[in-house]
Amino acid sequence: MAATLRLFYLSFLSFFISFSTAQARTSFRPKALVLPVVKDLSASTPQYVTQIKQRTPLVPVKLTVDLGGGYFWVNCENGYVSSTSKPVPCGSAQCSLFGSHGCSGENICGRSPSNTVTGVSTFGDIHADVVAINATDGNNPTRVVSVTKFLFICGSNVVQQGLAKGVTGMAGFGRTKVSFPSQFSSAFSFPRKFAICLSSSTFSAGVILFGNGPYNFGYLNADLSKVLTFTPLLTNPVSTSPGSFMGEPSVEYFIGVKSIRISNKIVSLNTTLLSIDSNGIGGTKISTVNPYTVMETTIYKAVSKAFVAAVGKRTVASVAPFSTCFATQDIGSSRMGPSVPDIDLVLQNEVVWSIIGANSMVYVNNSEVICLGFVDAGSGPSTAQVGFVVGGSHPMTSITIGAHQLENNILQFDLATSRLGFRSLFLEHTNCANFNFTSSA
Numbered sequence: 001m002a003a004t005l006r007l008f009y010l011s012f013l014s015f016f017i018s019f020s021t022a023q024a025r026t027s028f029r030p031k032a033l034v035l036p037v038v039k040d041l042s043a044s045t046p047q048y049v050t051q052i053k054q055r056t057p058l059v060p061v062k063l064t065v066d067l068g069g070g071y072f073w074v075n076c077e078n079g080y081v082s083s084t085s086k087p088v089p090c091g092s093a094q095c096s097l098f099g100s101h102g103c104s105g106e107n108i109c110g111r112s113p114s115n116t117v118t119g120v121s122t123f124g125d126i127h128a129d130v131v132a133i134n135a136t137d138g139n140n141p142t143r144v145v146s147v148t149k150f151l152f153i154c155g156s157n158v159v160q161q162g163l164a165k166g167v168t169g170m171a172g173f174g175r176t177k178v179s180f181p182s183q184f185s186s187a188f189s190f191p192r193k194f195a196i197c198l199s200s201s202t203f204s205a206g207v208i209l210f211g212n213g214p215y216n217f218g219y220l221n222a223d224l225s226k227v228l229t230f231t232p233l234l235t236n237p238v239s240t241s242p243g244s245f246m247g248e249p250s251v252e253y254f255i256g257v258k259s260i261r262i263s264n265k266i267v268s269l270n271t272t273l274l275s276i277d278s279n280g281i282g283g284t285k286i287s288t289v290n291p292y293t294v295m296e297t298t299i300y301k302a303v304s305k306a307f308v309a310a311v312g313k314r315t316v317a318s319v320a321p322f323s324t325c326f327a328t329q330d331i332g333s334s335r336m337g338p339s340v341p342d343i344d345l346v347l348q349n350e351v352v353w354s355i356i357g358a359n360s361m362v363y364v365n366n367s368e369v370i371c372l373g374f375v376d377a378g379s380g381p382s383t384a385q386v387g388f389v390v391g392g393s394h395p396m397t398s399i400t401i402g403a404h405q406l407e408n409n410i411l412q413f414d415l416a417t418s419r420l421g422f423r424s425l426f427l428e429h430t431n432c433a434n435f436n437f438t439s440s441a
């Protein structure tokens with residue numbers, strides 16, 4: 001009798017544990033994980049695409065990286081085959097990790113898979129399946145580890161539309177309990193921290209690292225986690241993204257830009273726009289789905305005017321989506337990219353994020369023209385992101401720092417201490433494509 005009871009108790013316990021959170025399959029506990037991330041130009045705007053392995057048997061799955069996205073979703077409508085995929089029941093601990101959610105007729109937990117590139121959002125069941133990823137020592141991938149019950153939302157063909165070629169979903173890295181960093185940290189019990197380094201090249205991958213450093217891909221093998229400058233990450237009390245419920249806080253990453261400086265002169269602008277008000281309006285966020293930085297129209301105009309004055313060259317006809325362009329022959333070039341003055345984002349405590357020429361400028365029209373790679377929110381929706389997330393000349397968020405401005409910078413998001421570490425790798429004489437993806441056991 002006692003033995004039967006104990007057996008019952010044990011199986012009940014293991015049932016409970018196995019449903020409590022994503023589980024690591026191996027006894028080996030990695031301290032850090034690594035993913036490649038490739039710049040992909042096959043869709044209407046550049047996307048940064050990573051690849052995991054998922055399902056049983058494992059298959060490669062390509063996903064567009066959405067830094068501010070809360071969820072991992074993948075198209076289940078077309079070609080999802082797996083013997084281990086399980087729907088998550090309503091009322092389960094796994095379901096509650098998603099916060100606000102719905103329930104289908106079959107009592108399956110659900111939430112919106114959102115395509116933040118196109119703004120399309122539907123409803124989808126939540127499932128758990130196996131995900132495999134490389135562990136790393138900070139130098140190379142070391143060995144493949146897997147998580148047995150990695151949670152995701154089922155997307156559809158309609159939501160997938162608009163993603164880069166071969167991409168069937170999105171990987172959210174935002175502040176939820178079920179984003180990529182949260183699920184990996186909880187599966188392997190390492191710090192809730194990740195670093196992202198986007199390459200500007202379309203053939204040489206950049207890197208995403210989960211967990212603590214070292215991050216060794218400098219040419220002297222210097223640990224890049226030791227050269228970061230830090231600023232607090234701010235939370236917006238109101239969500240600014242599609243597919244969220246009323247009253248949910250934003251899961252995106254905001255930073256406190258206090259002023260903008262060009263050639264040591266503060267750009268005169270309405271600083272009220274730089275802070276987040278109680279309705280969630282204003283402030284500065286970081287995005288990987290916006291290819292270029294988008295600025296509220298009065299901020300854009302002030303920055304553009306100051307920049308043109310500091311460059312001191314004639315402007316030429318603009319090339320959409322940009323409004324401030326120069327003839328390439330008038331602008332020199334250096335190791336830091338086109339020779340233009342830095343655009344300094346002055347953060348809390350006078351910490352500065354300097355946007356160098358390589359990040360501020362974009363070559364267009366067969367490189368005959370070079371433009372300031374910022375988009376005026378008032379110039380109309382030239383891309384879906386601008387149209388959807390931003391919406392008009394006075395967008396909800398005043399400055400959205402886009403992916404071109406992030407390339408070849410290492411950004412470390414520490415969720416436990418809520419701070420961002422950043423550093424331009426040009427200052428370290430390396431770049432984001434220098435991580436060595438050859439496995440070493």
Ligand SMILES: *[C@@H]1O[C@H](CO)[C@@H](O)[C@H](O)[C@H]1NC(C)=O
Pocket residue numbers: 051052053132133134141144437438439
């Ligand atoms: C692990 O890394 C190796 C070498 O880069 C790669 O070939 C392999 O596909 C990766 N495995 C997973 C599960 O991502």
Ligand SMILES: *[C@@H]1O[C@H](CO)[C@@H](O)[C@H](O)[C@H]1NC(C)=O
Pocket residue numbers: 270271272273
């Ligand atoms: C500055 O922006 C705030 C918020 O949009 C607005 O209420 C205020 O009128 C603006 N001030 C000026 C001087 O334009």
Ligand SMILES: *[C@@H]1O[C@H](CO)[C@@H](O)[C@H](O)[C@H]1NC(C)=O
Pocket residue numbers: 316317318319365368369
């Ligand atoms: C772009 O290039 C085309 C052809 O080379 C040229 O006719 C056009 O004027 C250029 N546009 C700008 C804005 O320079």
Ligand SMILES: *[C@@H]1O[C@H](CO)[C@@H](O)[C@H](O)[C@H]1NC(C)=O
Pocket residue numbers: 140436438439440
């Ligand atoms: C990359 O890593 C592999 C495995 O450790 C090593 O053999 C190779 O020399 C490294 N390549 C470079 C360019 O450092």
